[in-house]
Amino acid sequence: MSDARINNEPGFILHTYPFKETSVVAEVFTRGHGRVALIARGARRPASALRGLMQPFTPLLLSWFGKSDLKTLHAAEWQGGLIAPQGRALMCGFYLNELLLRLLARGDAHEALYERYTETLGLLAGEGGDYEKILRRFEKNLLAEIGYGATFDHEADTRAPIEAAARYVFQPERGALQAGGQHGCPVSGQTLLDLAADRFDNPTTLIEAKALMRTLINHTLGAKPLYTRQLLRELTDLSP
Numbered sequence: 001m002s003d004a005r006i007n008n009e010p011g012f013i014l015h016t017y018p019f020k021e022t023s024v025v026a027e028v029f030t031r032g033h034g035r036v037a038l039i040a041r042g043a044r045r046p047a048s049a050l051r052g053l054m055q056p057f058t059p060l061l062l063s064w065f066g067k068s069d070l071k072t073l074h075a076a077e078w079q080g081g082l083i084a085p086q087g088r089a090l091m092c093g094f095y096l097n098e099l100l101l102r103l104l105a106r107g108d109a110h111e112a113l114y115e116r117y118t119e120t121l122g123l124l125a126g127e128g129g130d131y132e133k134i135l136r137r138f139e140k141n142l143l144a145e146i147g148y149g150a151t152f153d154h155e156a157d158t159r160a161p162i163e164a165a166a167r168y169v170f171q172p173e174r175g176a177l178q179a180g181g182q183h184g185c186p187v188s189g190q191t192l193l194d195l196a197a198d199r200f201d202n203p204t205t206l207i208e209a210k211a212l213m214r215t216l217i218n219h220t221l222g223a224k225p226l227y228t229r230q231l232l233r234e235l236t237d238l239s240p
Contacts, residue, residue, distance in 0.1 A: 005065040009033060010079065012117070013056050014097040018044065026054055026073065027101055028062060031114040035104045038064050038073040050076055057084040057093055057121055069106060082122060089124040092131050095228040096120065096138060102221055103146055113145040132210065133200040139213040140195065148220050151175050153196035164190040170212055172219035185215040 011030035019025045024043045028036050043050040050073070053060060059079035064071040085093045096117065104110065120138045123129055143149055153162050156175030162168070168176045169184030176192055177184065191208040200206055217226075 005063065005074075006033065007063045007075075008061040008077070009063070010114075011036075011060055011062045012121075013054055013058065013060070014101050015056070016040075016054050022048075024054055025070065028060075029100050029104070029114065029117065030062065031111055032109055034108040034110055035100065035106045036064070037070050037106065038062070039070055040073045040076075053078060055084075056097055057082070057090075059118070082118070083125045085121060085124040089129055089131065091228065092124050092135060093121060095135070095226070098226055098228045099139070099142060099217070102224075102226070103142065110145050113142060116141050116145075132206050136200055136206065136209045136213055137198065139217060140198070143213075143216055143220065148216065150216060151196075152192045162189045162192045162196075164188075164193055168192060170215065172216055185212050187212055 009030045009032055011028045013026050014029050014035070015027045016024045019039055022044045023039055023041045026038045026040055028038055030036055040050050040054060042048050043054050045051065053076045059082050061077040061079050062073065063075040064073045066072045084090070100117070116138065120134060123134045124131065140149075150170075150172075154160065154176070155162065155168075156171070156177055162176060166189040167179040168187055168189060169179050169182045170176050170187050170192075171182070171184040176187070179186065187208050188204065190202070191205045191212070194200065194202060194205040195209060195212070200209065
């Protein structure tokens with residue numbers, strides 16, 4: 001592995017945890033290097049310049065070096081230009097961070113997803129944000145970016161176009177199938193067509209898209225549940 005220094009790489013803190021007496025390990029999402037684990041030495045010391053920067057939803061310019069999976073952070077600078085989400089939007093932001101932590105492999109660059117994440121944080125922080133619509137769109141794009149994108153506008157077996165008025169079930173391993181004795185997540189043809197077109201204005205589409213995205217994400221994650229999804233369910237009436 002290269003020991004070259006990476007300088008001034010745009011990124012966000014996804015999660016931190018204490019390391020030894022005064023340091024922290026920061027899981028970060030960067031534009032050009034994907035998810036990276038960085039040790040910020042001395043960041044918990046009161047006088048540390050890094051102490052106030054190791055926070056989620058803060059646009060940073062990060063510099064690091066190291067050969068192992070755990071790199072050493074040697075500089076971080078606040079980039080500005082983005083208001084952190086608050087309240088209910090903040091919990092939605094933590095949900096996005098957990099998705100990225102659980103679904104992204106370390107070291108795989110996803111520049112388009114990085115731009116989508118930055119845009120999504122801005123939408124969450126905006127006044128009167130439609131959180132359900134924002135989350136569903138991000139989930140769909142995240143799954144597509146990591147290779148788990150689904151086909152929503154054609155039936156899985158026959159490749160026939162989806163009909164808006166028909167009922168279907170969606171199986172993560174196969175796709176949309178005509179309802180009738182098949183197991184899977186029930187969904188209307190209209191919802192499938194709306195998902196294919198990235199439309200989330202129909203209330204029924206939002207309800208069914210939530211169930212379908214949850215099915216696809218759970219299938220991708222495996223048995224371990226998402227902590228933030230459960231927290232949102234317990235603390236608010238909004239649950240991704």
